[in-house]
Amino acid sequence: MELKDIIEAILFNAQRALTAEDIRNVINDTAKASEDPQVRAFSKIAIENVQSAIEQIKREFDEANRAFRLICVAGAWQFASRPEFSPWMRTLYGQRQRPPKLSQPALETLAIIAYRQPVTRAEIEQIRGVAVDGVIQTLLERGLIEQSGKADLPGRPALYSTTQAFLEYFGLRSLEDLPAADELRRLQVQKPEKLLTVENGNDGSVQGQKTDAKLESKQVENTAKPEDIKNEDAQTQKTAAESGAQTSDLQNNSQQPENNS
Numbered sequence: 001m002e003l004k005d006i007i008e009a010i011l012f013n014a015q016r017a018l019t020a021e022d023i024r025n026v027i028n029d030t031a032k033a034s035e036d037p038q039v040r041a042f043s044k045i046a047i048e049n050v051q052s053a054i055e056q057i058k059r060e061f062d063e064a065n066r067a068f069r070l071i072c073v074a075g076a077w078q079f080a081s082r083p084e085f086s087p088w089m090r091t092l093y094g095q096r097q098r099p100p101k102l103s104q105p106a107l108e109t110l111a112i113i114a115y116r117q118p119v120t121r122a123e124i125e126q127i128r129g130v131a132v133d134g135v136i137q138t139l140l141e142r143g144l145i146e147q148s149g150k151a152d153l154p155g156r157p158a159l160y161s162t163t164q165a166f167l168e169y170f171g172l173r174s175l176e177d178l179p180a181a182d183e184l185r186r187l188q189v190q191k192p193e194k195l196l197t198v199e200n201g202n203d204g205s206v207q208g209q210k211t212d213a214k215l216e217s218k219q220v221e222n223t224a225k226p227e228d229i230k231n232e233d234a235q236t237q238k239t240a241a242e243s244g245a246q247t248s249d250l251q252n253n254s255q256q257p258e259n260n261s
Contacts, residue, residue, distance in 0.1 A: 001038060003027075003045065004053040011057075017076030024050045074167035075174060099142065109135045110144060114166065114178060118148045118159035136160065144169060 007023055018026075024047055031043035054077055058070040068081045081089055102110065109132050112124050124132050139145045148161035162175070172178065 003042065003049060004056055006042065007050065007053050008057050011070065011077060011079060014078065017073060017078040019076045020047055020050045020054060022076075023054070071171075072173045073171055074164045102142075103135075105130075105132075106135050106138055110139060110162075110166070113139075113145055113160050114162050114175070117161040118151075119161075120151050120153070120157045120159060122157060124160075 006027060010023055010026055011018060024045055027042050027045050027050070031040050034040055054070070058072075061069050067085055068079050070077060071080050105128075108128060109124055112127055113119055116123070121132060121136055124136075136145070140147075143163055143165040145160050145166065146163050147158045149159045150156040151159050166172075167174065
């Protein structure tokens with residue numbers, strides 16, 4: 001009996017995705033409770049051995065080109081049928097009720113948070129050029145982002161980061177699997193001295209916007225310099241284009257069907 005075979009049996013019968021730590025705990029707990037020398041031989045298994053065995057199982061199933069494979073989503077492992085067999089799986093299990101698709105503004109905002117987290121609402125608005133209060137609320141309600149702390153800025157604005165549900169939604173193993181976006185990460189964002197206060201309707205549309213006298217004065221100063229406006233517009237267009245490209249990559253990931261075995 002090999003460790004690889006034990007892990008394969010555990011994953012095959014599991015009712016949910018399991019992390020390497022979950023699998024090691026099952027093996028160690030079984031060894032402690034058993035009097036069978038063959039079972040007790042697997043006590044105190046190192047996490048590195050479990051991870052190595054999981055990767056070996058994955059390679060074997062990939063090379064065999066079976067109808068199902070071993071996948072890792074949000075750091076947890078499970079067997080799942082290949083996407084090309086989804087029509088038959090839908091007939092077998094019925095059409096699942098899926099939450100509404102994310103809107104383009106929501107995807108763009110989510111892409112900015114994913115690549116620059118933790119990030120404040122004001123920084124997101126500076127990159128997108130529009131208010132995002134309603135979009136942020138939608139992403140919070142869907143569980144795709146969360147407040148991960150407070151920024152060291154006047155007013156202590158909230159910092160936003162993605163959640164495990166974000167990885168599951170897009171079928172990502174970890175944040176390291178995000179499409180490359182070095183330019184979006186390097187983009188310099190000026191942190192405002194004071195934050196804008198935006199009032200939104202239920203549908204996320206902007207109903208009104210208040211700015212302090214200092215920010216209004218800064219806007220008047222900027223309007224007096226056409227060459228600065230031209231440069232700022234060019235930078236905004238570049239930022240929007242890169243954000244849209246990453247949004248497209250995330251959207252494509254979210255549309256790939258995956259069915260659990």
